[in-house]
Amino acid sequence: MALLKILHYPDPLLHTVAKPVAEVNDEIRQLAADMAETMYAAPGIGLAATQINRHIRMLVVDISDDKNRLLTLINPQILLKEGEAVREEGCLSVPGVYDKVTRAEHIRVRATNLAGESFELDAQGLLAVCIQHEIDHLDGKVFVEYLSRLKQARIKHKLTKQAREAM
Ligand code: K1U
Ligand code: ZN
Numbered sequence: 001m002a003l004l005k006i007l008h009y010p011d012p013l014l015h016t017v018a019k020p021v022a023e024v025n026d027e028i029r030q031l032a033a034d035m036a037e038t039m040y041a042a043p044g045i046g047l048a049a050t051q052i053n054r055h056i057r058m059l060v061v062d063i064s065d066d067k068n069r070l071l072t073l074i075n076p077q078i079l080l081k082e083g084e085a086v087r088e089e090g091c092l093s094v095p096g097v098y099d100k101v102t103r104a105e106h107i108r109v110r111a112t113n114l115a116g117e118s119f120e121l122d123a124q125g126l127l128a129v130c131i132q133h134e135i136d137h138l139d140g141k142v143f144v145e146y147l148s149r150l151k152q153a154r155i156k157h158k159l160t161k162q163a164r165e166a167m
Pocket of ligand 1: 045130
């Protein structure tokens with residue numbers, strides 16, 4: 001297993017649109033295991049392949065306190081969105097920034113699992129928010145894009161300065 005480097009906003013690679021996974025093979029299963037390890041170590045409750053500079057449609061999430069409900073979604077598709085909820089979000093690619101985003105309260109997703117089988121999942125609350133946030137990553141969208149232009153500019157400035165100082 002391996003810990004992977006997480007891209008930080010405003011890295012333009014975070015705006016890459018990921019391509020579908022053609023075949024679920026051992027390479028994909030190894031990448032999923034490395035992504036889970038990276039997410040738990042961060043620590044985070046989700047991670048999209050885009051964030052570790054792999055532009056394929058795969059994400060991992062685990063919102064459980066005991067870190068024992070890992071979900072791996074390959075080629076996820078949102079079939080249904082219902083209701084609206086405002087929640088504070090964070091992002092491992094935008095460290096130290098938390099803000100409120102409005103998303104669907106309930107979603108139904110179809111995806112492929114690590115055995116290559118299709119499944120459907122109904123999610124609400126934090127799980128629904130987290131899955132929508134991760135699918136946005138696969139579409140090249142970072143949660144700060146839901147915030148005002150002024151907030152985005154401030155976040156960009158702060159993280160660019162931090163990255164320069166870390167060099
Ligand atoms: O995609 C990511 O960058 C991961 C992100 C997922 C997320 C969190 C909150 C709302 C929407 C999506 C994170 O995991 S940020 C870190 C975080 O929320 C957390 C970390 C440790 C314990 C509990 C939560
Ligand atoms: Zn994120």
